Amino acid sequence: MRLLLIAFIFLILGILAISFALYFSSIPAYTNSYSFTLTDLSGKTIPIPKMSGEIYITGHTNSSVKIELVKEIVLVKSQNITGTFNIKANDEGINEIILINGVYPSKVDFTVEIYNTEILPIGEVVAGIFIVISLILFGYSRVK
Numbered sequence: 001m002r003l004l005l006i007a008f009i010f011l012i013l014g015i016l017a018i019s020f021a022l023y024f025s026s027i028p029a030y031t032n033s034y035s036f037t038l039t040d041l042s043g044k045t046i047p048i049p050k051m052s053g054e055i056y057i058t059g060h061t062n063s064s065v066k067i068e069l070v071k072e073i074v075l076v077k078s079q080n081i082t083g084t085f086n087i088k089a090n091d092e093g094i095n096e097i098i099l100i101n102g103v104y105p106s107k108v109d110f111t112v113e114i115y116n117t118e119i120l121p122i123g124e125v126v127a128g129i130f131i132v133i134s135l136i137l138f139g140y141s142r143v144k
Helices: 002-026 119-143
Strands: 028-038 043-047 052-071 074-092 096-101 106-115
Touching (some): 028 096
Antiparallel strands (some): 043 096, 052 074, 052 096, 052 106
């Protein structure tokens, strides 16, 4: 009976571990909104905190703008945008967003969200270990 109780406890711990991992990887670790008016042939650098996970940039511009995601001095991603845009990238320490305007003045509104998805694989492994231990204990309690 005691072994069955321990097996249930490990099963509950496994379910809780995966629940916490899914919850904490689905809430944004960083969110900020920006609104800029860029003159022709100008640029703007926006610093963001270094994190690991996924970065989502969503927004709107009324003219052609080039957006670059930079890690230290290395260009991670570059994309020309016009109108409504959605950009997704793996945030491997990206610390700057650079906006480079074209010939015409433009207004850029966007939101940056960074999700800490690095915790999800760790939570899955921990939950898997707890669930496997509980299944072994369930099987052993049935044999006894």
